[in-house]
Amino acid sequence: VIALLAHAISGRSDLPLPLPLFIYGAAFALVASFVALRALWGDPHLAASAGGREAPSWMHRAAAGASWALSAIGLVAYLVVVTAAFVGADDSSRNLAPVAVYIVFWVGLQICSAVVGNVWRSLSPFETIARLLRRWLPDDDVPSSHWVAAGMLLAFAWLELAYHHPADPRVVAVALTIHGLLLLGGMLRYGRRWLRMADGFGVLFSFIALIAPVFRDDEGRLRFRLPFSGLATLRPIPGTVAVIEVALGATAFDGTSRSSFWRNLTAGQTGWGRTVTSTVGLLAVTGAVAITYELGCSQIKRFTSGPRRDSAPERTDHPTERFAHSLVPIAVAYAIAHYFSALVFEGQSAYALVSDPFGRSWDLFGTAARTIDYTVISSSGIAYVQAGAIVVGHVAGVVVAHDRAVEELPPKAAARSQYPLLAVMVGYTVAGLALLLGA
């Protein structure tokens, strides 16, 4: 169903993953999983190293400056995109808004967050408005819950992957309006903390940013740490697990919708008929992801035996929350595998459209005449990125889950307790590769 979106924007999708890459990828994921059980460290390590070390002060100053620049850019870009969505050309190939929202924002920021940290905290126009208005905003305590965020992400996934006209600029305008009112209204009622609870994109990006080797601490100082170690600091609240499950499930549905099975199922369907089928598919696949994860976690207790460590932290959280952070790299891997080529190719149309955001034949930056160069990366290059991302995401998930398990249990018992979750992760990885194989 990405075809509906891609199709509105470009209409190109990836070749099926070559069979050898599928086999190597799946085999490597399996081997890595068993290595993880036998050979990984016996004491928890990531949470301790997540504190990282401080960056040199000149880098801190540069980052602070960049943060202000990003805030300004984010505010201007948001206004331009909203204007384009409302009054720009009613044609997704001549309007900046669709490609800006679905490709640059949604795909670009997920990948960007994983590499350079939580840039959305600076870029977000809502965060910027909250900073500017902080004197007048209430200091109310908003209930700790990510359920609104999870709902927002599911609604976005529905718009992108199920609704039959996702790239229509006016549809994007409606979506931006609902999103903006929800965030601004909540902010006026609850204060800035509302954004951290309700902005599904901001919440997801902040989780993904825990992968990055760079972050800012509570005092705003720039620090470096081991990639992926930040995940150990993720503290789930109600709804957090759902946010991650929706991110993973939506991408999995996107893969499903590119399969020949799904194409045959929806052949000849147009308009709302197609939307209904896709909605059912989106909910089914997201549900399947959620259920398999919850099932895997529910089996952990059965595989846990023997005494706990003396140093084990007192835990009252459920295993689904305890291990939620291990799904984050897998969700990012799925996103990269499915949208990397869209970012590389369709992203180029954004480069052209910034010169003419409203379809008025402007050429602000001299790039308006640019067309998409499909040769910037070869199809085998794309295949390597896809398989590589899935395998790296899998291994990272296994490693951070293992690290969490040994917090509580001695090494051998910890490894045993990981069987169910490992089975689920191998399932996700093989399924992820298989979806690419059948693309």
Add this chain to the structure above:
Amino acid sequence: VTSTRVIVLAAALVLAGCTGNGEPSPVIEATSTSAPTSVASTASTTASTASAPAVEEIKISVAGATVTGGGRHKVARGSTVRITVTADVSDEVHLHGYDKKANVTPTAAATIELVVNIPGVFEIELEKRAKQLAQLEVTA
């Protein structure tokens, strides 16, 4: 000790990503679907002469909700492809990605002929109706 293990693991990952031959599976013959009976094929006779390079013919016909010759058509990169669409409606046939367009009416077929040099999967659709007809898969 633990951080070295992490580094070793990361290195193993990078290696794993680089090994394996990523050559895509061999090119599969283009599926030349049998021509629908009603097509007034004006152009398709020239391809059979010996010296001219082979043209991959893709014929699609639309009658009401039924699409004949839909599905996915595989062609090798670099080949010449001719897409002929007949329909019982007037619309615009659009080959996405390559961005080629041709008009179709109940009396005149739409023909798009091109040399395909971008690998990937591309949609062929009736633009105004947003009706997906078929996909063109250009193998690497």
